[in-house]
């Protein structure tokens with residue numbers, strides 16, 4: 006199958022846990038450093054600061070790729086579109102580039118067919134260029150495809166890093182040409198002190214963060230690390246020189262130990 010062309014930069018900046026001035030300053034710095042892809046969400050409570058940093062950067066809108074996500078309590082038909090308009094208002098944007106369902110609702114909550122229909126409506130209304138999902142398992146994706154053509158699902162944003170390679174789900178996404186966006190690539194910093202990662206970094210004269218980003222990209226994924234420090238943002242953005250060989254990739258793949266970070270009580274039954 007021909008892989009679809011993805012016009013989303015394969016490195017973005019994540020903004021989970023970034024609040025108030027820290028969120029504003031971090032996004033502003035990221036844009037100054039060269040990032041053009043920013044990932045936020047309604048639940049992060051920072052769309053306002055992200056929007057202000059984008060505005061103050063004076064970067065032309067068409068050079069940016071902005072993602073937000075609809076939170077669990079806005080999946081119902083009466084709140085969905087209004088919540089997206091509220092996000093756009095906070096972001097000071099007419100539309101986002103990508104709108105995601107943040108988590109699949111448990112089956113006894115909002116029916117998936119209804120909120121995916123709302124998601125498609127958001128696209129048809131021009132509130133977003135692309136639509137996608139996050140934290141969807143294989144079973145969730147199969148159910149989603151009952152409502153949405155797989156071609157409509159721009160990405161599945163899921164946890165993928167050297168300690169959780171999520172290969173089964175990634176293979177299913179690849180089979181259906183659904184691009185994978187890897188979140189928490191650094192295991193919130195933990196994997197950057199891993200001996201194997203440091204060893205490979207030393208071999209390439211690179212930083213551990215650059216090695217992890219290179220591994221995500223070498224596996225065809227987009228990734229969205231977050232940072233609040235200019236030095237780290239520069240380090241992450243300048244990953245392009247790192248070319249991992251097959252042995253490096255195999256050594257990193259072998260670090261998988263199922264160390265999942267995102268495990269809220271409403272999470273779906275994960276693929277093993």
Ligand SMILES: NC(=O)c1ccc[n+]([C@@H]2O[C@H](COP(=O)([O-])OP(=O)(O)OC[C@H]3O[C@@H](n4cnc5c(N)ncnc54)[C@H](OP(=O)(O)O)[C@@H]3O)[C@@H](O)[C@H]2O)c1
Nearest residue numbers: 019020021188189190191192193194214230231232233237
């Ligand atoms: N869809 C979902 O359900 C979901 C769930 C979780 C996360 N996400 C997205 O994924 C993004 C990334 O995940 P995350 O922010 O939780 O964790 P992460 O990106 O794996 O790790 C962030 C941590 O790494 C540190 N760091 C960043 N660059 C570094 C560098 N070059 N050298 C050393 N340390 C570095 C940061 O510290 P400093 O700030 O000090 O640089 C921060 O503590 C989120 O921000 C969010 O946008 C999505």
